[in-house]
Amino acid sequence: MADEILRIENLHVSVEGTPIINGLSLTINRGEIHAIMGRNGAGKSTLANVVMGHPAYEVTSGSIFFKGQPLEELEVFERARAGMFLSFQYPAAIPGVQVGTFLKKSVASVRENPPKGRAFRKELNAAMEQLSMDKSFLSRYVNDGFSGGEKKRLEILQMLLLQPHLALLDETDSGLDIDALRIVAQGINEVAENSACLIITHYQRLLDLVKPDYVHAMIDGVIVRTGGPELALELEDKGYDWLEVSA
Amino acid sequence: MTDDAQELIGDYKYGFHDPENSTIRFDKGLTEQVVRDISELKNEPEWMTDIRVKSYRHFVERVMPEWGNCSLLNMIDFENVTYFLRSSDKTEKSWDDVPDDIKNTFDRLGIPDAEQKWLGGVTAQYESEAVYHSIREDLEEQGVIFLDMDSGLKQYPEIVKKYFGTVIPHSDNKFSALNTAVWSGGSFLYIPKGVHVEMPVQAYFRINAKNMGQFERTLIIADEGSSVHYVEGCTAPSYSTDSLHSAVVELIAMDGAKIRYSTVQNWSSNVYNLVTKRAVAHRNATVEWVDGNIGSKLTMKYPSVLLKGEGAHAEVISVAYAGKGQHQDTGAKVHHLASNTTSNILSKSISKDGGRSSYRGLLQVTPKSTGCRSKVVCDALILDSDSRSDTYPTMEIGNSTSDLEHEASVSKVSSDQLFYLMSRGFSEEEAMGLIVNGFFEPFTRELPMEYAVELNKLLELEMEGSIG
Numbered sequence: 001m002a003d004e005i006l007r008i009e010n011l012h013v014s015v016e017g018t019p020i021i022n023g024l025s026l027t028i029n030r031g032e033i034h035a036i037m038g039r040n041g042a043g044k045s046t047l048a049n050v051v052m053g054h055p056a057y058e059v060t061s062g063s064i065f066f067k068g069q070p071l072e073e074l075e076v077f078e079r080a081r082a083g084m085f086l087s088f089q090y091p092a093a094i095p096g097v098q099v100g101t102f103l104k105k106s107v108a109s110v111r112e113n114p115p116k117g118r119a120f121r122k123e124l125n126a127a128m129e130q131l132s133m134d135k136s137f138l139s140r141y142v143n144d145g146f147s148g149g150e151k152k153r154l155e156i157l158q159m160l161l162l163q164p165h166l167a168l169l170d171e172t173d174s175g176l177d178i179d180a181l182r183i184v185a186q187g188i189n190e191v192a193e194n195s196a197c198l199i200i201t202h203y204q205r206l207l208d209l210v211k212p213d214y215v216h217a218m219i220d221g222v223i224v225r226t227g228g229p230e231l232a233l234e235l236e237d238k239g240y241d242w243l244e245v246s247a
Numbered sequence: 248m249t250d251d252a253q254e255l256i257g258d259y260k261y262g263f264h265d266p267e268n269s270t271i272r273f274d275k276g277l278t279e280q281v282v283r284d285i286s287e288l289k290n291e292p293e294w295m296t297d298i299r300v301k302s303y304r305h306f307v308e309r310v311m312p313e314w315g316n317c318s319l320l321n322m323i324d325f326e327n328v329t330y331f332l333r334s335s336d337k338t339e340k341s342w343d344d345v346p347d348d349i350k351n352t353f354d355r356l357g358i359p360d361a362e363q364k365w366l367g368g369v370t371a372q373y374e375s376e377a378v379y380h381s382i383r384e385d386l387e388e389q390g391v392i393f394l395d396m397d398s399g400l401k402q403y404p405e406i407v408k409k410y411f412g413t414v415i416p417h418s419d420n421k422f423s424a425l426n427t428a429v430w431s432g433g434s435f436l437y438i439p440k441g442v443h444v445e446m447p448v449q450a451y452f453r454i455n456a457k458n459m460g461q462f463e464r465t466l467i468i469a470d471e472g473s474s475v476h477y478v479e480g481c482t483a484p485s486y487s488t489d490s491l492h493s494a495v496v497e498l499i500a501m502d503g504a505k506i507r508y509s510t511v512q513n514w515s516s517n518v519y520n521l522v523t524k525r526a527v528a529h530r531n532a533t534v535e536w537v538d539g540n541i542g543s544k545l546t547m548k549y550p551s552v553l554l555k556g557e558g559a560h561a562e563v564i565s566v567a568y569a570g571k572g573q574h575q576d577t578g579a580k581v582h583h584l585a586s587n588t589t590s591n592i593l594s595k596s597i598s599k600d601g602g603r604s605s606y607r608g609l610l611q612v613t614p615k616s617t618g619c620r621s622k623v624v625c626d627a628l629i630l631d632s633d634s635r636s637d638t639y640p641t642m643e644i645g646n647s648t649s650d651l652e653h654e655a656s657v658s659k660v661s662s663d664q665l666f667y668l669m670s671r672g673f674s675e676e677e678a679m680g681l682i683v684n685g686f687f688e689p690f691t692r693e694l695p696m697e698y699a700v701e702l703n704k705l706l707e708l709e710m711e712g713s714i715g
Binding site for chain 2: 052053054055056075076077079080081085086088090091092093094095096097102105106109110141158162
C-alpha cells in the first residue's frame with residue numbers, strides 16, 4: 001500500500017495579494033521522486049516555500065497534508081521536526097555561527113533519537129566524505145562567504161544528517177559543475193530511497209542522475225501535464241509553449 | 248521552553264537578593280565628613296585622605312556631563328545613595344570563613360567553583376569591600392601581588408602612592424572625582440618583570456543592598472615583559488530603586504608588557520554603571536580591553552588606551568546589549584601618542600525591545616606620532632522597530648603618514664535568516680538566539696571559555712519569551 005507523505009489539494013497561494021499558485025494538486029508517496037519543471041515565475045519556488053511554511057506566502061484556499069496531518073497548524077520549525085526538509089535555492093548566511101555547531105544543534109532538535117558525541121561525529125564525517133567536503137567547512141560560518149556550490153553541498157549535507165521524510169529540493173542543481181552535480185545527486189538518491197522527494201528544476205541535467213518517477217510541468221501556478229521521465233526530455237527539447245496552447 | 252528557562256524569564260537571572268547584615272552602614276548622602284569618615288575607618292595615610300577630600304570638592308563643583316543620556320544622568324539622586332557599607336569585618340582567605348549569607352550569594356553565582364577550576368586568583372567584593380581573597384601560591388612565590396585595593400594601600404603604600412590617579416586624575420570627570428572621593432575595594436595587581444600569569448585572575452563585584460553605591464578602584468601594573476589576564480564580573484539584585492556603580496580602573500603596561508582586561512557586566516536594570524577605564528601602554532606594550540555590557544539601566548563606559556611608547560598596541564573589543572529600558576552608551580578611545588603605534592577597535596551592539604545602544608569613540612593621532620595604524624569597526628544589530636542605535640565616532644588625525652580605517656554597519660535580522668533557521672528545526676526564539684550569538688561571536692571567542700559559554704546562555708535567555 002502506498003505510504004502517503006505529502007498531499008496537496010487544490011492549493012491557491014498569494015504573495016502580497018498577487019496569486020501565484022492557482023489550484024494545484026499533488027500527492028507524493030514514500031519512495032517516490034517527483035520533479036516539477038517550469039519557466040521562471042511559474043510558481044515552482046513558491047510551492048516549495050509554502051509547503052515549508054514561509055510566512056510571506058498566504059494560502060488563500062486548499063490544503064496541504066503531511067502524513068495525513070494538515071500543515072496549517074504547524075509552525076515552520078514544527079514542520080522541520082516532523083520530518084520536512086527544504087533545500088534552499090538561496091540559503092541565508094548566519095555570520096558567527098559555525099557550521100559544526102549549527103549542524104549539531106539542528107540534528108538535536110529535528111531527529112527523534114539524535115546521535116550524540118562520538119556517534120554524531122562519525123555520522124558527520126561519513127556524510128562529509130561522501131559529499132567531498134573538507135573538514136575545514138565545520139569551523140566556517142554558515143553560508144557566510146560560501147560559493148554557490150559550497151552552499152548547495154551544505155544543504156545536501158544537512159539533508160543527509162536530518163534524514164527527512166519529505167525532501168523539497170529547490171533548484172539544487174543551479175550553480176553546480178558536473179562533478180559537484182554528480183556528488184549532490186548521489187546524496188539525493190540516498191535520501192530518496194526512504195523518503196518522498198520533490199525536485200524543482202529548470203533543467204534536465206539533474207534528472208539524468210536522479211531518476212524521477214513523475215515529472216510535472218507547471219505553468220502559471222498549476223500543473224498542466226504529468227508524465228514519466230520522458231516528459232522532462234520533451235520539455236527540455238520543446239520548451240513550454242506547446243503546453244500553454246493545450247492548457 | 249524548559250521550566251528552568253521559564254523561571255529565569257523574570258528577565259534577570261541574578262536578580263535575587265540576600266538579607267542585608269551589615270556591620271557598618273553609613274547614612275545616605277554625601278558630605279565632606281562622609282568622605283573623611285570612610286578614610287578614617289580604613290585607617291588610611293593622610294595623603295590619601297587629602298586626595299579624597301580634594302576629589303570630593305571637585306565632584307561638588309563639577310557639573311554633570313552635558314553629553315550622553317542627560318535626562319537619565321540627571322535622575323541620579325546622589326543624596327539617596329549609601330556610600331559605604333561594610334558587610335563583613337574582614338577579608339577572608341578561605342570560603343569557609345566568609346559569612347554564610349554572603350558565601351551563599353557567591354555560591355549561587357558559581358564563584359568558588361570557578362576558582363577551583365580555572366582561575367589563578369579571586370577577589371570577591373560584596374557592597375563596599377572585599378569579603379574573600381585568594382591567590383595561587385605559585386603566583387605569590389613569583390612575586391605577583393594580588394590584593395583588594397584597601398589591603399594594597401596598607402601593604403604597599405609606596406607603590407600605590409606612585410601610581411594612584413596617574414592614569415585617571417580625580418579631575419578627569421565628575422564620576423572619577425566621585426570615585427576618588429569615596430572609593431572602596433577594587434583590585435590591586437602587580438606583576439613583576441618577566442612573569443607571565445597563565446591563568447586568568449578574577450574579581451567579582453556584587454551589590455546586594457538597595458540604593459547602594461559601589462565605588463571600587465582598581466590599579467593594575469604589569470612590569471616590563473610580563474603578562475596577565477584579569478577578568479571582572481558584576482551582578483546586582485533587581486530593585487525598583489536605583490543603585491550606582493562608579494568604578495575607576497587604571498592599567499599600566501610597562502615596556503613589552505601585556506595586559507588583557509575582560510569584563511562581563513551583567514548588572515540588573517536598576518543600576519547606573521558609570522565607569523572610567525583607562526590604560527597606559529609603554530614601548531611595545533599591549534593593552535586589550537574586552538568589554539561586555541549586558542545589564543544596567545544606563546552604562547557610560549569608554550575603555551581607553553594611551554599609547555605612549557613606540558610600537559605599543561591597543562585592542563578594544565566590546566559588545567553591548569540594550570534591552571527594555573536600557574541605554575548602553577559605550578565605546579573606546581585610543582590616543583596614539585607615539586610613532587608606529589597600532590590599534591584595533593571592534594564594537595558590536597544589539598538593541599531590542601526599545602533598548603538603545605550608542606557607540607561613542609575617539610581616535611587620536613598626534614602630529615608627531617608617525618606611521619600609526621588603526622582600524623575601527625562598529626556593527627549594530629537592531630532587533631525591532633522600537634529600538635535604537637547611534638554612532639558618534641570622532642577622529643583627530645594629526646599627520647598624513649598614519650593609516651586609518653573606519654567601518655560602520657547597522658543591520659536587522661532578516662526574515663530569510665529566521666525562515667532558514669526555523670526550517671532546520673529551531674524555534675523563532677532559538678533562531679534569534681543563534682543569530683545574536685553569532686553576531687557577538689568575534690567578542691565571545693576572546694573570552695575564557697567558561698565566560699563565553701555563560702554569555703551565550705545569557706543571550707539565549709534574553710531572546711526567550713520576548714518574541715510575540
